[in-house]
Amino acid sequence: MSDPLQAALKVAASGLSAQSTRLRIVSENLANAQSTGKTAGSDPYRRKTVSFATELDRTTGVETVRIAEVGKDTSAFVEEYEPSHPAADTRGYVKYPNVSMVVEMADMREANRSYEANLQVVKQARELIAMTVDLLRNS
Amino acid sequence: MIDQLLSVSTRNALSKLTETVNQGSSAGPAPAAVGQPSFDNVLSQLASSVSGKLQNAEAVSMKSMTGDVPTRDVVNAVMDAEQSLQTAIAIRDKIVQAYLEISRMPI
Amino acid sequence: MQGIHLFDLASRQAEWLSVRQATVSGNVANANTPGFKARDVEPFHDVLAQSQLTMAATNPKHQEIDASGIAATALRKDAVTEQNHSKNTVNLEMEMVKSGEINREFALNTSIVKAFHRMMMSSVKG
Numbered sequence: 601m602s603d604p605l606q607a608a609l610k611v612a613a614s615g616l617s618a619q620s621t622r623l624r625i626v627s628e629n630l631a632n633a634q635s636t637g638k639t640a641g642s643d644p645y646r647r648k649t650v651s652f653a654t655e656l657d658r659t660t661g662v663e664t665v666r667i668a669e670v671g672k673d674t675s676a677f678v679e680e681y682e683p684s685h686p687a688a689d690t691r692g693y694v695k696y697p698n699v700s701m702v703v704e705m706a707d708m709r710e711a712n713r714s715y716e717a718n719l720q721v722v723k724q725a726r727e728l729i730a731m732t733v734d735l736l737r738n739s
Numbered sequence: 740m741i742d743q744l745l746s747v748s749t750r751n752a753l754s755k756l757t758e759t760v761n762q763g764s765s766a767g768p769a770p771a772a773v774g775q776p777s778f779d780n781v782l783s784q785l786a787s788s789v790s791g792k793l794q795n796a797e798a799v800s801m802k803s804m805t806g807d808v809p810t811r812d813v814v815n816a817v818m819d820a821e822q823s824l825q826t827a828i829a830i831r832d833k834i835v836q837a838y839l840e841i842s843r844m845p846i
Numbered sequence: 847m848q849g850i851h852l853f854d855l856a857s858r859q860a861e862w863l864s865v866r867q868a869t870v871s872g873n874v875a876n877a878n879t880p881g882f883k884a885r886d887v888e889p890f891h892d893v894l895a896q897s898q899l900t901m902a903a904t905n906p907k908h909q910e911i912d913a914s915g916i917a918a919t920a921l922r923k924d925a926v927t928e929q930n931h932s933k934n935t936v937n938l939e940m941e942m943v944k945s946g947e948i949n950r951e952f953a954l955n956t957s958i959v960k961a962f963h964r965m966m967m968s969s970v971k972g
Contacts (some may be wrong), residue, residue, distance in 0.1 A: 604864035608871035615875030622878075652879040662868055665875045717903055721871045724945055728867060729954045730892050732860070735963070748880050791966075800958045804859045805891055810954060817961045824965050 604730075607660040608725040614655075614664035615638035615718035621667050622650045622711045626704055633699040641689035645697040672696055789820075789827045796820035856959045862890050870944050873936050878930035886944070904940050 626646050630644040637661045653668035683692035776784075799816040802808050875884040912949045929935050960966075 602906065604868040608864070608868040611868065611875045615871075615877075629855040635896075652876070654876050654879050655883055662870045663876060664914070665879055672888070713938070714874075717874050717877070717942070720942065722875050724949060725867060725871065727949070727958075728864070728952050731952060735956055735960055778914065797962075800962070801852055801855055803958075804855055805894065810950070813958065817958060821896065821961060821965055825967060828968060 602660070605725050605729050607657075607662045609722060610657065610660055611662050612718050612721040615664060616715060616722070618652060618665045618667050619715040619718060621670075623694050623708065623715070625650050625670060626708045629697075629699045630701070630704050631707075633697055633701065633704075636685070636687045636694055636696060638687065640687060641686060642695075644677060644687075644695050646677075646697070647675075647697060647699045649673050649676050662663060675737060785827055785830065789823045792820040792823045794817075852962060853959065858894070858953055858954050859890060859897050861901065862887065862893055862943065863948050863955070866944070867948050870948065874941050875936055876934075877936040878934065882934050882936065884936045884941075934954060936972075 612631050612694045629647050635645040637644050649671045651671060652665055652666045654663045655666050656662075677695040678699050679693045679695055681692055682688055682694045689695075689696050743844045796816040796819065797812050799808060803810075869885050869887055874885045
């Protein structure tokens with residue numbers, strides 16, 4: 601690490617970016633929680649998941665984080681009996697997205713918490729750099 | 740150290756210097772008044788106390804970096820050192836000023 | 847001349863603290879990465895003792911060193927108090943505590959350096 605404090609900023613920035621992507625996915629899931637298909641028997645919105653991965657940054661030698669992939673939750677859809685719905689299949693059941701409000705809200709809280717923590721790190725790294733440069737200032 | 744300085748005020752020191760000049764003997768320090776520390780004693784004590792405080796401040800600071808020292812102790816030691824250093828510098832400046840002023844006096 | 851010794855030590859401590867900050871930063875960013883093990887640096891005292899370059903491999907496939915030999919090492923097994931089901935060992939609260947420690951030590955370090963620099967300058971001025 602040529603300058604550890606700059607490296608710290610870079611890593612924290614990657615954390616912020618990853619967490620905000622996660623938050624975006626959560627809000628997508630929440631927004632589409634009731635999105636069914638259009639035609640009879642078709643699939644509704646499938647819940648998205650994020651997975652993180654560590655990436656070694658060659659220039660600074662620190663491990664940044666990135667979103668490895670935005671995947672799909674393969675669990676089963678929720679079925680509701682609504683024969684009059686345009687998306688109802690032959691038995692009269694409509695498939696609703698496999699999004700659970702409770703799970704998404706909990707995920708959102710976690711993402712928020714991680715985001716705040718990364719923000720704290722950014723603030724601190726910036727403060728440390730400022731303290732160092734301040735040494736030169738006339739006292 | 741501060742109380743020694745208070746007991747030998749700048750004016751006092753200056754008066755001793757003028758005494759020395761009036762007597763016409765510039766060599767050797769003025770004889771110390773009975774019971775009062777002589778000026779050069781005070782000066783040397785001042786110098787050594789400043790140096791002692793500086794060394795203490797440095798030692799405490801280095802100890803705080805390698806180990807665990809209460810923050811207030813470090814701050815106190817450094818402040819002490821700075822105070823005595825600034826005082827010594829101020830006195831040095833005053834003495835030099837006084838000497839120059841005296842040296843300008845027509846004999 | 848002894849003052850120079852102080853400035854050198856302060857400079858090394860500042861560097862160690864910066865590396866520690868970068869490590870904390872890495873831990874916090876990777877708090878949700880599966881399989882990530884939280885890391886910390888060797889204590890400053892030990893770093894001083896070994897003045898030459900050291901390499902502490904946390905994973906045989908990748909080694910991390912910097913110019914002054916301060917190596918980030920994985921937390922020792924007994925220091926890990928919890929591990930969730932995705933094998934991530936980062937504890938955000940502990941990282942915040944470490945952050946606070948770093949802040950305090952760094953502030954003290956820069957203040958000491960500033961004060962001694964000031965004293966040196968004022969005594970040198972005519």
